[in-house]
Amino acid sequence: MPYIIGIDLGTTNCGVAFVDPNAAADAHTPPPVTAQTVEQLTNPGEVRAEPLLPSFLYLPGPTDFPEGSIGLPWNETPAYVVGQLAQKRGAENVGRLVSSAKSWLSHGGVDRTSSLLPLAAPDGVGKISPVAASRAYLEHIRDSWNQAHPEEPFEDQSILVTVPASFDAVARELTQHAAEEAGYKNIVLLEEPQAAFYSWIERHPNWREQVGVGDLILVVDIGGGTTDFTLIAVTEEGGELRLERVAVGEHILLGGDNMDLALARTVEAQLAEKNTKLDSMQLNALWQQCRIAKEKMLQPDSNEKSTPITILGRGTGLVGGLIKTALSREDLYRVLLEGFFPVTSSTDMPQARRRVGLQEIGLPYAADAAITRHLAKFLRQQGEQFAAPTHVLFNGGVLRAGVVRDRLLETLNGWLMAEGKPAVKVLAGEDLMHAVSRGAAYYGLARQGKGVRIRGGTARTYYVGIESSMPAVPGLPAPLKALTVAPFGMEEGTDHTFPDREFGLIVGEPAEFRFFTSAVRKDDPAGAMLDEVGDDLEELSPVEVNLPAEGHAGEIVRVTLEAVVTETGMLQLWCVAKDGRRWKLEFNVRERVSG
Amino acid sequence: MSRISSAFSSFFAILFRGELPVRVAEEFGFVRKSEVKPPPVVKPQPEIRTSDGALQMLSILQRDARLIDFLMEDIAGYSDDQVGAAVRSLHEQSRSSLGRYVTLSPIIDGVEGTRTRIESGDVQAIKLIGNVPASGKASQGILRHKGWRVDKVDLPKLQPKEVTVLAPAEIEIE
Numbered sequence: 001m002p003y004i005i006g007i008d009l010g011t012t013n014c015g016v017a018f019v020d021p022n023a024a025a026d027a028h029t030p031p032p033v034t035a036q037t038v039e040q041l042t043n044p045g046e047v048r049a050e051p052l053l054p055s056f057l058y059l060p061g062p063t064d065f066p067e068g069s070i071g072l073p074w075n076e077t078p079a080y081v082v083g084q085l086a087q088k089r090g091a092e093n094v095g096r097l098v099s100s101a102k103s104w105l106s107h108g109g110v111d112r113t114s115s116l117l118p119l120a121a122p123d124g125v126g127k128i129s130p131v132a133a134s135r136a137y138l139e140h141i142r143d144s145w146n147q148a149h150p151e152e153p154f155e156d157q158s159i160l161v162t163v164p165a166s167f168d169a170v171a172r173e174l175t176q177h178a179a180e181e182a183g184y185k186n187i188v189l190l191e192e193p194q195a196a197f198y199s200w201i202e203r204h205p206n207w208r209e210q211v212g213v214g215d216l217i218l219v220v221d222i223g224g225g226t227t228d229f230t231l232i233a234v235t236e237e238g239g240e241l242r243l244e245r246v247a248v249g250e251h252i253l254l255g256g257d258n259m260d261l262a263l264a265r266t267v268e269a270q271l272a273e274k275n276t277k278l279d280s281m282q283l284n285a286l287w288q289q290c291r292i293a294k295e296k297m298l299q300p301d302s303n304e305k306s307t308p309i310t311i312l313g314r315g316t317g318l319v320g321g322l323i324k325t326a327l328s329r330e331d332l333y334r335v336l337l338e339g340f341f342p343v344t345s346s347t348d349m350p351q352a353r354r355r356v357g358l359q360e361i362g363l364p365y366a367a368d369a370a371i372t373r374h375l376a377k378f379l380r381q382q383g384e385q386f387a388a389p390t391h392v393l394f395n396g397g398v399l400r401a402g403v404v405r406d407r408l409l410e411t412l413n414g415w416l417m418a419e420g421k422p423a424v425k426v427l428a429g430e431d432l433m434h435a436v437s438r439g440a441a442y443y444g445l446a447r448q449g450k451g452v453r454i455r456g457g458t459a460r461t462y463y464v465g466i467e468s469s470m471p472a473v474p475g476l477p478a479p480l481k482a483l484t485v486a487p488f489g490m491e492e493g494t495d496h497t498f499p500d501r502e503f504g505l506i507v508g509e510p511a512e513f514r515f516f517t518s519a520v521r522k523d524d525p526a527g528a529m530l531d532e533v534g535d536d537l538e539e540l541s542p543v544e545v546n547l548p549a550e551g552h553a554g555e556i557v558r559v560t561l562e563a564v565v566t567e568t569g570m571l572q573l574w575c576v577a578k579d580g581r582r583w584k585l586e587f588n589v590r591e592r593v594s595g
Numbered sequence: 596m597s598r599i600s601s602a603f604s605s606f607f608a609i610l611f612r613g614e615l616p617v618r619v620a621e622e623f624g625f626v627r628k629s630e631v632k633p634p635p636v637v638k639p640q641p642e643i644r645t646s647d648g649a650l651q652m653l654s655i656l657q658r659d660a661r662l663i664d665f666l667m668e669d670i671a672g673y674s675d676d677q678v679g680a681a682v683r684s685l686h687e688q689s690r691s692s693l694g695r696y697v698t699l700s701p702i703i704d705g706v707e708g709t710r711t712r713i714e715s716g717d718v719q720a721i722k723l724i725g726n727v728p729a730s731g732k733a734s735q736g737i738l739r740h741k742g743w744r745v746d747k748v749d750l751p752k753l754q755p756k757e758v759t760v761l762a763p764a765e766i767e768i769e
Contacts, residue, residue: 043658043751308683310680310681310684312681312684312685315664316664316667317664317668318661318665318685319665319668319681320668320673322677322680322681324677
């Protein structure tokens with residue numbers, strides 16, 4: 001039986017874990033999950049097996065590395081450098097560094113298949129697309145696996161790749177494309193908060209004693225670059241406990257890196273008051289030092305009032321040019337807790353982003369840094385009532401700090417008390433850097449029947465835009481209605497057809513439909529028609545189809561729509577003609593979506 | 596075979612194929628000269644010298660911890676405070692860098708200042724100081740230094756070429 005490999009394709013770091021389904025100790029214990037190291041370049045000429053693969057890609061120029069020093073065991077002359085060395089050298093030469101490719105996959109405002117990264121690359125540097133960068137990381141993981149397991153080739157194993165729960169259908173499909181282009185077969189995508197929960201289940205075989213029917217588990221995942229919320233309900237079917245993913249939050253670009261940068265800015269401002277200016281390299285060093293100082297002071301048993309921060313002088317005068325300062329605990333708590341985790345009421349919503357006339361191309365970082373407000377919005381928008389979780393599971397590097405967890409719990413319990421509900425119980429998890437990849441491998445076992453599965457289905461509701469047949473008014477766009485093609489929670493392996501809606505497609509000419517999604521509306525059944533596209537619908541890339549003109553150019557074919565969710569959780573839209581011919585609608589990711 | 600048939604077949608063979616027919620050649624006892632390849636030229640490989648390993652280690656400590664910058668700097672004029680702060684930072688970086696490439700452990704795992712038995716007579720591993728008897732051997736003494744043994748070395752492969760650059764000069768482009 002093939003191995004099951006779980007891959008956490010993270011914004012800052014990728015992790016890999018695997019399990020051998022045949023290695024179970026006995027019939028009642030699932031086989032153990034093992035973390036897998038990834039071989040990568042750590043310095044020119046040096047290849048090491050490291051626990052994680054930093055999600056950084058460097059486009060080497062003619063003078064960056066000595067000749068032959070970026071060879072890997074499986075490729076003497078790679079076109080890119082991936083991993084630690086890319087991160088290191090990229091800090092020195094930013095114009096050739098591709099980072100946060102994953103965050104670009106969900107950004108509809110750009111053509112995600114076009115070569116646009118790195119944004120700040122100087123002229124003459126061959127750019128790559130976010131999809132190509134993701135493909136490069138996946139290829140590297142594949143090659144590193146084949147190097148470590150020559151008798152179990154990667155292509156023959158069962159692969160699971162994680163994506164944020166908040167990724168919409170387009171971003172998921174792009175991730176799938178990247179994996180297929182990297183030569184992956186048998187891929188299944190899995191949501192990260194679910195993977196974190198599976199990881200908890202793997203470590204707590206007695207989980208059924210800790211949660212019961214009617215419980216609602218909130219998973220809070222705060223990584224380096226993103227924050228993801230998910231709600232999982234515990235239900236019952238035929239006497240057996242069942243888990244169902246009932247809600248998913250928006251994709252919030254806010255994470256540990258933002259916090260470290262905020263601390264660095266605070267210290268920089270303090271130095272500026274003393275007339276010490278920092279250049280960009282020193283600021284970078286300060287950023288790293290702040291991260292280390294923060295982690296030190298957030299340890300459970302540390303109680304120093306402040307941590308010294310030393311920025312060594314540039315060049316050979318490292319003592320002479322030394323800048324000595326400190327990060328005080330007071331500043332740390334103020335920036336971190338008040339800035340990112342203020343205690344708010346559950347009706348405080350995040351400040352909306354203000355539209356500026358001219359918008360530079362860049363990632364849509366969250367306008368409001370208060371994660372607690374984003375959480376409040378998430379719990380409030382689940383329907384009329386405030387969604388009251390009974391348990392909470394924390395995941396992600398930021399939540400390793402007890403102070404942050406305590407603050408989140410304090411805020412959350414405050415809201416629950418105001419609603420007359422009991423306080424949440426915390427599901428204890430060890431913070432392994434491989435939680436998500438391990439959870440993904442465990443889910444692979446669950447799919448084979450050797451464990452419990454969380455039922456999910458689509459994480460959002462999806463709609464197709466239908467132009468209403470009202471007389472056109474010159475100057476005004478035709479009013480648009482929205483047809484629900486995939487309801488929230490549409491299960492894998494199911495499909496919906498819409499025989500009442502017929503469209504006439506012209507053979508040989510492309511036809512496009514506008515495509516929308518909603519994370520908020522969960523009760524629209526398949527086929528429901530919305531009279532207008534309101535604020536709770538978000539527009540995604542349009543879907544298009546081009547009927548091949550095999551000699552029938554200009555002919556009109558009458559088709560109906562069909563929505564299918566595959567076994568692997570991917571949403572597909574098809575046009576079906578009366579005679580049974582089918583054409584798949586593709587997401588047109590080249591078009592920019594405004595807004 | 597008859598001379599005339601040999602003559603004709605040789606004529607046509609040479610005209611159209613550029614070579615003698617095999618049986619004619621054999622009959623006359625000619626042996627085809629096989630191609631002799633000249634012996635492969637072996638480029639003299641530069642040897643790896645002792646200093647290359649040392650320079651590799653120094654280069655690594657400079658790259659990861661800036662140790663050479665520190666040793667080469669004139670610190671006479673700086674306060675203890677300033678030097679101390681720099682050293683703390685350097686110590687951490689050097690230690691983790693060293694730990695990545697070399698694994699060290701004490702030769703005698705004991706508490707310095709206490710009495711220890713002297714197990715082996717390995718002169719390289721154990722150095723006797725103080726009132727050493729004439730035979731050069733003793734059974735016990737006070738441990739003054741634990742010693743360092745190298746358990747594992749995991750350095751990148753040395754390239755056999757002249758190493759003169761320990762750390763490149765850095766120029767920032769505006």
